[in-house]
Amino acid sequence: MKLFKKTKLLLFSMLVVGLIGCKTNNNSSSITAEEKNDANGFSYTTYTNDPTGLRLYTLDNGLKVYLGRNTEEPKIQTLIAVKAGSTYDPADNTGLAHYLEHMVFKGTDEIGTVDFEKEQVYLKEISDLYEKHKAETDLEKKKEIYQQIDKKSLEASELAIANEYDNMVNSLGTQGTNAFTSSEQTVYVGKIPSNEVDKWLMVEGERFSKLVLRLFHTELEAVYEEYNRGQDNDGRKMYAKMLEGLFPTHPYGTQTTIGESEHLKNPSMEAIHAYFNKYYVPNNMAVIMVGDLDFDETIVKVNKAFGNYERKEVVHPTFDEVAPLITPVKKTVYGPTAENIYVAFRTQGVGSKDETIVTLIDYMLANSQAGLIDLNLNQQQKVQRASSFTNFDNDYGFHVVYGVPKQNQTLDEVKELLLAQLDKIKKGEFEDWLPSAVVNDLKLSRIRQYENASSTAYAFLSAFIGEQDWDNRLKMLDDMKNISKQDIIDAANRIYKDNYVEVHKLKGEDPSIVKVENPGITPIKLNRGKESDFKKKFAQVESKSLQPKFIDYKSKIKEAKTANGIEISYIENETNDLFNLNIIFDMGSDNDKKLSLAAGYLEYLGTDKYSAEEIKKEFYKLGVNYYVSTGNDKTYVGLRGLKENLPKGLELLEHLWDNAKADQEAYDKYVNKIYKERQDGKTQKGNILWNGLMNYGMYGENSRLRxxxxxxxxxxxxxxxLVSLVKDLKNYKQRIFYYGKDLDAAITALDANHKVYGDLKEYPEAVKYTETETGGNVYFTNYDMVQTEMLFLAKGEPFDPKNLAASRLFNTYFGSGLSSIVFQEIRESKSLAYSAFAAYDTASEKGKPNYVLAYVGTQANKLEQAVDAMMDLMNNMPEAEKQFNAAKEATLKKIAAERITKSNIFWSYERLKKLGIENDNREEIYNTIKNMTINDLKSFFDNNIKGEKYNVMVIGNKKDLDVKSLQKLGKIQELEVDYLFNYVDKKKIKS
Incomplete structure (x- = not known):
């Protein structure tokens, strides 16, 4: 379960209303709410000129039900939301809301139990022991009580069925089963096939009816592993420090969602029950469903599942007003990652006038194209990078500008540059067209969001948690359009004073790190072969048949040519008036190392007519983006935006392409930027493990990474x-993909602007990289962190399409998801990790090898147990017939609900062709899986997984490393980061 931290992108999808795939209607000025009754007599609210087509129901018990319709695919994005988060945690029991979120997955008195009457006796004893444990101050006595808890928990697990909820929802073909907790919300997530509404509501209606805290102590350890991951996340620590400074007397700043270590060590099952009983009531909850649904049928079913929940009075705590910040507040965070800075200003909360005007200012500063920060800092390379974001909760919000320094630049210098951009807003030193262009850009982005059911669901969620009327959310952009330049200046001078919180992220050892003991948990029973009476009834419910639909790529992708003979692949955009045009060159950095360098350099160049900044402005005014990107084997020159501006956008792109002027000063800055990127990249543990170590494990010294x-x-x-290299691209073989409307108009624009002459050149020969054999090697990189993360990697046989069905089923059954074997054994039973998974990873190109991989992140003092547990699983696949059947059913249902649509048709076909496949191979996969047995899966395991020889990549703190447990896996070699990425000339390797 992820802790939720809002990003600019997600905030935007909520704020600007990530809406449904339908014809665009931006005329929201006459939005009004209307009360109506459906065919079954249920009353609902709908809104005129609402592109989402929302029906908002309120059941008799107060439950809000948000329904939206999107028929692009036979799926429904579901969110079950509770207006309760970490803000409402008791000050002496922080982390409670988040831990409760975890426990809601454990079942009820009906789900997850063999005999609840007997089980609840044990659970009461365990609860009493936890209260005793919490009250005890003597550390030795606390350990003795914990041993009693462990003993009783093992006995109780004999009557529990771990992951029964997960197994049921997974068997429906549900995707993305998860949950998140933030300051004022706890939300449970899943995307279900549209024919499984009845069974999904049967489970969810039961799930929230009663809280049972079974398997408590093992899940508490999983939360502690999550806590440790947070200690290894400098960005999360920065965010917490920022809140601490902005809200020194409010729970936003005085307590974190994950909670304090001491509170996690001393939980109270009674307090968690009390929290559930107080807030998990229908008039404090919402069911949100967006997708391929029938309104009238769905509300009847939701009412049947949740309508009998008892309404209770809910009073959310209120807090004293936070005193204004008068002077800057400085906070410091230490950690191994690169230095950077936040400068944050407190604002009013969601639904306020501040939200509208600060959001406008935020995008005037940073919109990835033509904001003041974009042009004055990033474009001119005055900082390594900079941007801004906003967040609005119920009581308050905040606006953050942030930056990463260049080499030899101080954080204070970055701060002054960021504040200077805000000063320009305060003084009105911005062009008059910018606010209107921002609003139009936000509307354009909103159109893109119309196509996505999930973003619509999250927009509804935002309105519910913020207690906002939906019509006001729809009107927000129109309100923004009416903001004058003077309004912006006045608001900026009111909000952006010397009342900010600056958080300096410095490199260094964090003195606040909490070391966690290994409590020595006895592995609990999983009882895979057992099932509750509820699950038996669940299995008997029949769902409507949902048949898969497969694509005939050659009929779906139309072909045409430009006047000069360039082939165009075309798919019509039937949803809105946006286009995407890609000029594709089948060569990349493997063909020429300088190609990606040149593509990145173009970003900073102007022409004889426009400066680099002016070009960005012109594109932004048109509502069009351009991009030039280079991968290993492909280069794309692309354009996307409003169809009506395709000709002007293409004319501008071709002008830049043909007339870009080299700039030595810009190039020198660009090289320095690359150098700093490399230095910063060396500080990111994810980059070290999944890029540096993984590439070394696959290729050894001769990799494209090095x-x-x-x-x-x-x-x-x-x-x-480099400029010549970019210009010369036009002289190479190329092809075009166009997704949009009016192909003839697009061809006319291409004929007028995209000029090529003569015979096009063949591509330079690509460098070949050969994968090394795996086995007997442990590659370790030292990093200042709490956890130790391990990646097991084994080179398999070359790609064979005949293995695709078995590998997909294997991954569902064995390695991925909350109901997989690996997750159950490593996390649920043994509490060795927060995250653990395994996969048979098929190659992306014909002739390349497949790989077997497994991952576990754990406390250093659990390393030996984690290694033994993972290696045992990778050599001895548990055979659970019922779990296999559920995994098989889930896999088939996921394929049946898959729809390849829109531009994805082309990109899906591109991926298949690299594998030597010309048809939609999902049909063969589906039919093969239908006939598979657990013996077939065991045969696949024995032939492709069992006995494989692994290279093991490890990142962790050297002083905490359990060498003996790793020596069992092979020869330990310590690899320095500079060597992994080839940032030094001499090989640095220690044995």
């Missing part, structure tokens, strides 16, 4: 050469 140009080489490159 085949790079050194900084001294980059400095010697003539920027004129």
């Amino acid at each position: 085949n790079i140009m050194q900084i001294d080489e980059l400095k010697e490159v003539n920027p004129e050469e």
Whole structure:
């Protein structure tokens, strides 16, 4: 279960109303609420000129039901939301809301139990022991009580069925089963096939009816592992420090969602029950469903599942007003990652005038194209990178500008540059067209969101948690349009004073790190072969048949040509008036290392007509984005935006392409930026493990990751050469993919602007990289962190399409998801990790090998147990017939609900062709899985997984490393980060 931290993108999808796939209607000025009754007599509210088509029901018991319709695919995005989060945690019991979120997955008196009458006796004893444990101050006596808890928990687990809820919802073909907790909300997530509404509501209606805290102590350890991951996340620590400074007397700043270590060590089952009984009541909850549904049928079913919940009076706590910030507040965070800075200002909360105007200012500062920060700082390379974001909760909000320094630049210098951009807003030093262009850009982005059921559901969620009327959310952009330049200036001068919180993230050891003991939990029983009476009834409910639909790529993708003979693949956009145009070159950095360098350099260039900043402005005014990107084997020159502006956008892109002027000063800054990116990348543990170590495990010394140009080489490159390289792209073989409306108009624009002459050149020969054999190697990189993370990697046989069905079923059954074997054994039974998974990873290209991989992140003092547990699983697959059947059913249902639509048709076909496949192979996969037995899966396991020889990649703190447990896996070799990425000339390797 992830702790929820809002990002600018997610905030935007909520704020700007991520809406449904339907014809665009931006005329929201006449939005009004209307009360209506459906065919069954249920009353609901609907809104005129609402592109989402929301029906908002309120059941008799107060439950809100948000329904939206999107028929693009036979799926429904579901969210079950509770207006309760960490803000309402008792000050002496922080982390309670989040831990409760975990426990709601454990079942009820009906789900997850063999005999609840007997089980509840044990659970009461365990609860009493926890209260005794919480009250005890003597550490030795606390340990003795914990041993009693462990003993009783093992006995109680004999009557529990771990993951029964997960197994049931997974068997429906549900995707993305998860939950998150933030300050004022706890939300349970899943995307279900549209024919499984009855069974899903049967489970969820039971799930929230009663809280049973079974398997409590093992899940508490999982939460502690999550806590440890947070201690290893400098960004999360920065965010917490920022809140602490902004809200020193409010729970937003005085307590975190994950909770304090001491509170996690001393939980109270009674307090968690009390919290559930107080807030998990219908008039404090919402059921949100967006997708392929029938309104009238769905509300009847929701009412049947939740309508008998008892309404209770809910009083949310209120808090004293936080005193205004008068002077800057400085906070410091230490950790191994690169230095950066937040500068944060407190604002009013959701639904306030501040929300509207601060959001406008935020995008005037940073919109990834033509904001003041974008042009004055990023474009001119005055900082390594910078941007801004907002967040609005019920009581307050905040606006953050942030930046990463260049080499030899201080955080204070970055801060002054960021504040200077705010000063420009305060002084009115911005062009008059910018606010209107921002609003139009937000509307354009909203159109893109119309296509996505999930973003619509989250928009409804935001309105519910913020207690906002939906019509006001729809009107927000129109309100923004009416904000004058003087309004912006006045608001900026009111909000952006010397009343900010600055958080400096510095490199160094964090003195606040909490070391956690291994409590020595006895593995609990999983009881895979057992099932509750509820599950038996669940299995008897029949769902309507949902048949898969497969694509005939050659009929779906239309073909045409430009006047000069370039082939165009075309798919019509039937949803809205946006387009996406890609000019594709089947060569990349493997063909020429300088190609990606040149593509990135173009970002900073102007022409004889426009400066680099002016070009960005012109594109932004048109509502069009351009991009030039290079991968290993492909280069794309692309354009996307409003169809009506395709000709002007393409004309501008071609002008830049043909007339870009080299700029030595911009190139020197660009090289310095690359150098700093490399230095910063060395501080990111995810980059070290999943990029550096993984590539070394696959390729050894001869990988494309290490085949790079050194900084001294980059400095010697003539920027004129890079400009010529970009311009010369036009002379190579190329093809075009167009997704949009009016192909003829697009071809006319291409004929007028995209000029190529003569015979097009063949591509340079690509460098080949050969995967090494795996086995007997442990590659370790030292990193200052709490956890130790391990990746097991084994090279398999070359890609064979005949294995695709078995590998997909294997991954569902064995390695991925909350109901998989690996998750159950490593986390649920043994509490060795928060995250653990395994997969048979098929190659992306014909002739390349498949890989077997497994991952576990755990406390250093659990490393030996985790290694033994994972290796045992990778050599001895547990055979559970019922779980296999559920996994098989889930896999088939997921395929049946899959729809490849829109531009994805083309990109899906591109991926298949790389594998030598010309048809929609899902049909063969589906039919093969239908006939598979657990013996077939065991045969696949024995032939492809069991006995494989692994390279093991490990990242962790050297001083905490359990060497003996790793030596069992092979020869330990310590690899320095500089060597992994080839940032130094001499090989640095220790044995």
